[in-house]
Amino acid sequence: MKEIHFEDVKKNYGQTEVVKGLNLTIEKGERLILLGPSGCGKSTTLRLIAGLEEISSGKLIMDGKVVNNIPSGKRNVAMVFQNYALYPHMTVKQNITYALRMKKVPKKEIELRLEDALKMLQLNGLEERLPKDLSGGQRQRVALARAIVKQADYFLLDEPLSNLDAQLRVSARKELVNIHEKYKQTIVYVTHDQIEAMTVGNRIALLNEGVLQMLDTPENVYHHPSNIFTAKFIGAPPTNIFTMKYQDGDIHFGTQSFSLSPEWAKKVYEAASSQLVFGIRPEHIELSTEPQALHATVKSIENLGAEYAVYLTFNNEEMIALSSHKYWPLNQQVYVRFKMEHIHLFDKATTNSIGYPIAYKNKSMSLN
């Protein structure tokens, strides 16, 4: 239960910079998710904490100490690997207790911890099996058990659920949250799956090309994305992004326009951006046949199960809206309304959000 602090940390492999000046504080006892597309540097960041990679420049501080040159074995870190990395020649029991036996933890204590972990992860009866005789879900739980018995201060998970099937993944992530509620270690969890990030995380650190895009609660990352990348990466189907012009309280999309609320107009005035980009999530677009200020042409409709994704052409750009039914006339005009409280405005040059008129709590979570 200790905090981790990145101070302008960089990591290069030869000429390629994988982590570009990361500043990040992972608070004690939280579940921080490192999220991003492949190659964004999230796994490297995790491996820097574990000490499996050397830091090129900057400072990594764990529990108040700079650990740049401290070997991984002395950092008191437990890690679960994507492929679980169970020792194939050791039984479940040997796998779980190997590190403890090497550390010369008293036998009684080892038995106690083993018992505890087996019970919590429902591995009773599998102690004498070899990893090759276990299912994917069981292997994943053994890997978790092995990490838990170490009683480390930090718990690092590198895409721990990605090798499981969809159903198992749902139950495994719940299990993971339950375990954390009991042990309260500092968890750093790498994933590329946004649903996992949303459900497991207290906070999400979204990375892209080695740069931190946003660090906030899942709610804020979803509803108040800090830049265009975040808006587009989180949510499926992704946020619609449109070019626009702003003039005297109105937003113009080509020949169409609609009026901003006075709060938004104030925000835009304060931002003083020369050019803005408009963003809106598919579920915040209302389609109707009743006349509205804006209109678009229906191109195709996709069945998503619970709802339908309607693909439209709006001001010569593609727009995706979600609808509860599929009875929209193809290649014909429908009316469109954007829910004012859910629009996003970004500065075109910096791609950063200009902010939101509604005050929202920066940290809507409480720990401890």
Place this chain on the structure above:
Amino acid sequence: MKISKKVTIPWHIIFIFIIFLLIFPIIFAIGTSFKTLQDAYNNPLSIFPTSPTLENYKVFFESLPAFKVTLNTFIIASVVTIFKVITSFLAAYAFVYFIFKGKNVLYFILISTIFLPFTVTMIPNYLVISKMGLGNSIWGVILPQLADAMGIFLLTQALRSISISLIEVARLDNMSHWHIMKDIVLPLVKPAVTSTGIWFFITSWNEYVWPVLILKSTENFTLPLALQMYISSEGGTNFTVAMAVSVITMILPLALYLIFQKYIIGTFISSGIK
């Protein structure tokens, strides 16, 4: 895909013929070793002796310190094997898991020595061993063979097949290299280590050119040198005795092969060497 019986029968005949060709010399040697010289000249191709005799074995044990010769061969092969396995394993471990400057260059140079013909290193090695006063000593045979690039290559390949995350887990647990080697890496590559060791043993056991340069007196001889005594002009051509020595020479390697054959075949397939 199912291959019909009609197709497999001709293949089987071909394979049986090939196996016969490979096995015939062995059976011939065993059969001939129990023949009298007379019998061997009269029925050279028959594998069954007309009146079986142990005379040939007796000749070997009487004309040479046969027990000492066998022991010499065994000591040389064992010491060479043990050292080669240890040095190869340690070197392979370092090449796979350590990061150091010039690693790739060093590995390249080391592996390239596999392609050096023995004759290139023979003379310098001979001179060094003679100057050390180890001529005519089994230790002179052993010394230049305590490390082996081929062994390093084979074991490096084997170690590379271990998922690196296993080693990383151990490192996170503050495990020393000694424990990682002993508890994790070695058990996982045991088949490769075993078969490499057997291969070293058999190669050393059969070695002829290098021992013949170093070993001068018969009490220091190895089995291949003893064998040569009976088929060269020096000892006359007494090939039934030569066959008896051959049989003694091949017993141990054959036994090792039969015991460990599944390891041996597996390693050579996985390393891409056949």
